[in-house]
Amino acid sequence: MNILLIGAGSVGQGFLKVLALRSQSLQESHGFVPRIVGVVTRSKGTLFDEAGLPLDALRTALQNGHLDLTLNSSTVQRNPAIQTILQHSAVDIVVEASPTNVQTGQPALDYIYTALNHGKHVVLANKGPLVVDGIGLMRCAESVGKALDYEATVMAGTPAIRLATKGLPGAQVTGFRGILNGTTNFILTKMSEGGSFDEALAEAQRLGYAETDPSGDVDGWDAAAKVIILSAAIFGVQLTFEQLSVSGIGELTSSQIQQAKMERKRWKLIAEGTREGGRVHPVALPVDDPLANVNGTLNAVTYTTDINGDVTLVGAGAGGQETGFALFSNLLEIYEQFF
Numbered sequence: 125m126n127i128l129l130i131g132a133g134s135v136g137q138g139f140l141k142v143l144a145l146r147s148q149s150l151q152e153s154h155g156f157v158p159r160i161v162g163v164v165t166r167s168k169g170t171l172f173d174e175a176g177l178p179l180d181a182l183r184t185a186l187q188n189g190h191l192d193l194t195l196n197s198s199t200v201q202r203n204p205a206i207q208t209i210l211q212h213s214a215v216d217i218v219v220e221a222s223p224t225n226v227q228t229g230q231p232a233l234d235y236i237y238t239a240l241n242h243g244k245h246v247v248l249a250n251k252g253p254l255v256v257d258g259i260g261l262m263r264c265a266e267s268v269g270k271a272l273d274y275e276a277t278v279m280a281g282t283p284a285i286r287l288a289t290k291g292l293p294g295a296q297v298t299g300f301r302g303i304l305n306g307t308t309n310f311i312l313t314k315m316s317e318g319g320s321f322d323e324a325l326a327e328a329q330r331l332g333y334a335e336t337d338p339s340g341d342v343d344g345w346d347a348a349a350k351v352i353i354l355s356a357a358i359f360g361v362q363l364t365f366e367q368l369s370v371s372g373i374g375e376l377t378s379s380q381i382q383q384a385k386m387e388r389k390r391w392k393l394i395a396e397g398t399r400e401g402g403r404v405h406p407v408a409l410p411v412d413d414p415l416a417n418v419n420g421t422l423n424a425v426t427y428t429t430d431i432n433g434d435v436t437l438v439g440a441g442a443g444g445q446e447t448g449f450a451l452f453s454n455l456l457e458i459y460e461q462f463f
């Protein structure tokens with residue numbers, strides 16, 4: 125299985141780490157030999173070799189901030205055009221982990237259409253293309269008979285998409301309610317412990333959970349992107365941001381949070397959806413709701429089913445290795461189905 129990796133930051137390198145950790149055992153148990161044939165970045169350029177790149181040397185170079193590997197290969201290409209290597213016959217699968225643009229989905233959206241239309245499977249960590257045109261991409265993948273998998277985009281390595289779409293055969297998921305943004309959950313947890321919003325946000329930034337501009341998380345747009353992705357995956361519906369009602373946690377005060385505690389409630393930023401639409405809004409949940417006790421950067425989702433009641437899944441919602449693991453687990457599924 126020859127892999128072209130687009131984006132080699134925290135997630136791309138997490139994926140390479142999981143690949144390195146698991147390659148020996150997978151070769152022994154499944155005869156599965158994944159091989160990286162190319163890596164695309166923005167500032168470090170692109171490296172491509174249809175004969176395969178040495179995984180350990182590649183990881184070391186990326187950790188040192190470059191892609192200048194010494195290679196004795198006659199087929200190596202440095203900085204080829206991305207659109208050309210996306211079409212290369214040596215590539216079986218494209219793993220997309222470049223930055224998210226939820227307005228245009230680009231440049232990843234173009235990369236993915238090119239890959240699918242040239243017979244490559246695609247695995248995504250990048251939410252942008254799915255938010256903009258998830259249903260279009262799913263239809264394209266189906267029409268060319270290739271996989272389009274995106275477990276990493278919602279709750280990282282915690283299998284939220286797999287549980288809803290494959291984990292409850294015979295039941296119908298009629299709705300979901302979740303804590304799908306770890307940064308806001310961390311801030312609400314800290315506020316519930318007595319801190320102010322500003323103190324909690326500063327700590328989230330210091331620990332690397334929140335961006336310098338935290339508005340995408342705090343105002344609810346990251347959670348809304350995940351509502352759009354889950355709605356496409358579960359209900360086959362392409363929502364837009366304009367169709368969602370989105371409010372974040374910026375208006376919540378410390379006194380509201382302390383008041384809720386006295387009433388045995390916990391404020392959470394809830395992202396929810398049904399076939400009819402979706403919403404992101406802060407809710408004071410009673411403490412006996414499973415989501416009320418999900419704290420810190422943890423994420424969770426409760427699926428409502430027609431014949432099996434509610435099912436709740438809790439786990440990490442971000443992290444380079446966790447998200448890299450989600451990409452890897454999709455890769456394994458593709459291997460089992462297609463190779």
Ligand SMILES: NC(=O)c1ccc[n+]([C@@H]2O[C@H](COP(=O)([O-])OP(=O)(O)OC[C@H]3O[C@@H](n4cnc5c(N)ncnc54)[C@H](OP(=O)(O)O)[C@@H]3O)[C@@H](O)[C@H]2O)c1
Pocket residue numbers: 130131132133134135136164165166167168169221222223224231249250251252276277278280441442443444447
């Ligand atoms: N981090 C998480 O926990 C997490 C969880 C779920 C999903 N995601 C998603 O996973 C993706 C990657 O996240 P990350 O944290 O790994 O980001 P990151 O650390 O910023 O890495 C992004 C990588 O993409 C490369 N890149 C930038 N622009 C590009 C372009 N136009 N074409 C090709 N490559 C480009 C960057 O190149 P340089 O190396 O030259 O900068 C870098 O290697 C994002 O879409 C993110 O939303 C992340």
